[in-house]
Amino acid sequence: MANNKQQRARSAREVALDALVRIERDGAYSNLELNRALQQAELPRADAGLATELVYGTVQRMRTLDYWLERFVAKGLAKLQPWVLALLRMSVYQMVYLDRVPPHAAVNEAVTIAKRRGHAGISGMVNGVLRNVDRRRSELTLPESATTTEAIALKHSYPDWLAGRWVSEYGAETAEAICAAGNEPPNSSIRINPLRAGRDAVLAALKEEGLYAAPSPLSPNGIVVVRGGNLADRIEYRNGQWTVQDESSMLVSETAAPSPGMTVLDCCAAPGGKSTHLAELMEDRGTVWSNDIHPHKEKLIAAQAERLGLSCIRTTVGDAAELPEKHPDASMDLVLLDAPCSGFGVIRRKPEIKWAKSPVDVDAIAGLQTRLLEAAARLVKVGGTLVYSTCTIERRENEGQIERFLAGHAEFELDPDWPPHVLDALREAGVVRDDAAFPGMVQLLPQHFGSDGFFIARLRRR
Numbered sequence: 001m002a003n004n005k006q007q008r009a010r011s012a013r014e015v016a017l018d019a020l021v022r023i024e025r026d027g028a029y030s031n032l033e034l035n036r037a038l039q040q041a042e043l044p045r046a047d048a049g050l051a052t053e054l055v056y057g058t059v060q061r062m063r064t065l066d067y068w069l070e071r072f073v074a075k076g077l078a079k080l081q082p083w084v085l086a087l088l089r090m091s092v093y094q095m096v097y098l099d100r101v102p103p104h105a106a107v108n109e110a111v112t113i114a115k116r117r118g119h120a121g122i123s124g125m126v127n128g129v130l131r132n133v134d135r136r137r138s139e140l141t142l143p144e145s146a147t148t149t150e151a152i153a154l155k156h157s158y159p160d161w162l163a164g165r166w167v168s169e170y171g172a173e174t175a176e177a178i179c180a181a182g183n184e185p186p187n188s189s190i191r192i193n194p195l196r197a198g199r200d201a202v203l204a205a206l207k208e209e210g211l212y213a214a215p216s217p218l219s220p221n222g223i224v225v226v227r228g229g230n231l232a233d234r235i236e237y238r239n240g241q242w243t244v245q246d247e248s249s250m251l252v253s254e255t256a257a258p259s260p261g262m263t264v265l266d267c268c269a270a271p272g273g274k275s276t277h278l279a280e281l282m283e284d285r286g287t288v289w290s291n292d293i294h295p296h297k298e299k300l301i302a303a304q305a306e307r308l309g310l311s312c313i314r315t316t317v318g319d320a321a322e323l324p325e326k327h328p329d330a331s332m333d334l335v336l337l338d339a340p341c342s343g344f345g346v347i348r349r350k351p352e353i354k355w356a357k358s359p360v361d362v363d364a365i366a367g368l369q370t371r372l373l374e375a376a377a378r379l380v381k382v383g384g385t386l387v388y389s390t391c392t393i394e395r396r397e398n399e400g401q402i403e404r405f406l407a408g409h410a411e412f413e414l415d416p417d418w419p420p421h422v423l424d425a426l427r428e429a430g431v432v433r434d435d436a437a438f439p440g441m442v443q444l445l446p447q448h449f450g451s452d453g454f455f456i457a458r459l460r461r462r
């Protein structure tokens with residue numbers, strides 16, 4: 001029995017190691033890579049859980065792990081083969097951050113993997129480094145003389161430039177809370193399709209199965225599920241009762257609040273999470289034009305619409321900057337621009353983002369957002385609504401974008417008239433202050449509700 005367990009645990013670590021190498025070497029996305037690796041390996045559920053924790057944890061804590069490892073690897077980390085470095089990081093991650101893995105088990109497993117993959121010299125080095133780390137744990141400290149930014153960045157494992165940006169934009173306390181929240185496991189949540197199911201009935205059914213499921217405070221059709229496994233791999237998903245979606249994402253279409261019969265445009269729509277939500281809120285009456293630049297993503301949107309039984313969604317493919325060539329000016333009751341962005345609000349789900357992106361990327365994406373916003377605005381009817389959202393927390397891509405746009409467009413104004421249930425939830429969580437006038441835009445941070453960091457602005461065309 002014990003042998004079986006060790007065998008399975010080893011497999012979990014090997015699967016995790018291969019995924020880590022691909023994420024680092026090939027720039028693979030952690031969530032996609034992990035899904036692929038887990039499907040291929042067919043690990044038992046507990047081992048799949050361990051592999052998931054090792055991949056996310058190691059990518060999340062990479063900077064801190066490297067900072068400590070540098071002290072123990074005489075020739076320096078840069079000279080190590082990628083798989084050896086990934087193995088050392090993954091092992092120190094277990095020793096420091098995972099209470100349930102005894103340090104000697106982490107060391108032994110690493111040495112076994114090293115023996116299997118490398119020559120004796122490598123396994124000896126791995127053994128020596130990890131045993132030293134274990135013996136000299138008291139030396140795994142952070143520098144005392146660091147600046148505020150360096151201290152936050154090293155403790156929570158972020159690049160200095162990113163932590164520094166948040167310190168200057170939000171203040172040190174909030175910046176540290178953002179960084180800490182980015183290392184927490186994300187909630188799972190589903191959005192009930194009211195055309196196919198009722199939230200209370202689904203809640204009751206999930207609870208009957210012994211799952212912890214609670215109504216989302218952010219969306220009347222949202223449910224937060226704890227340890228529910230893959231919620232997209234269930235019959236209720238396949239027959240269109242629900243969509244797996246983060247609560248912050250749900251809030252976007254809730255804020256847009258379209259009415260049945262409207263003509264709506266979702267400029268950057270794939271894979272269709274918000275388009276299908278808009279269509280559900282419209283009771284599948286009217287038209288949702290659902291556009292994306294990538295031809296291969298069109299079928300993702302169409303598949304979601306079909307699964308959910310929504311016939312009012314019409315897909316198009318093209319650059320959203322050119323949408324005014326496809327639709328007459330001022331023809332839409334509602335335009336949603338869920339813009340491509342730096343993605344810093346979803347670091348919990350894709351931790352490699354913090355290592356892959358640079359300030360240059362933020363500048364480039366902000367330029368694209370400006371162009372898309374200009375095009376989207378042209379299509380909004382007089383008296384109609386423009387919703388701009390991103391899954392990032394960069395002011396330049398969010399408030400900055402809206403302020404710049406309003407400065408050049410006197411025909412638009414911020415619309416503070418959000419659905420009361422949305423504003424109540426934001427007030428209750430302290431995201432929107434009771435004592436100040438609501439400006440019509442909001443920045444959700446990952447620590448507010450445990451949901452993704454999102455920005456939402458609602459504008460009205462005068």
Ligand SMILES: C[S@@+](CC[C@H](N)C(=O)[O-])C[C@H]1O[C@@H](n2cnc3c(N)ncnc32)[C@H](O)[C@@H]1O
Nearest residue numbers: 268269270271272273274292293319320338340
């Ligand atoms: C944030 S995602 C949209 C998520 C989607 N709204 C949802 O809720 O499922 C941004 C999307 O914009 C698309 N995109 C990027 N640049 C674009 C452009 N210039 N025009 C249209 N779509 C674009 C990407 O392919 C990506 O699918």
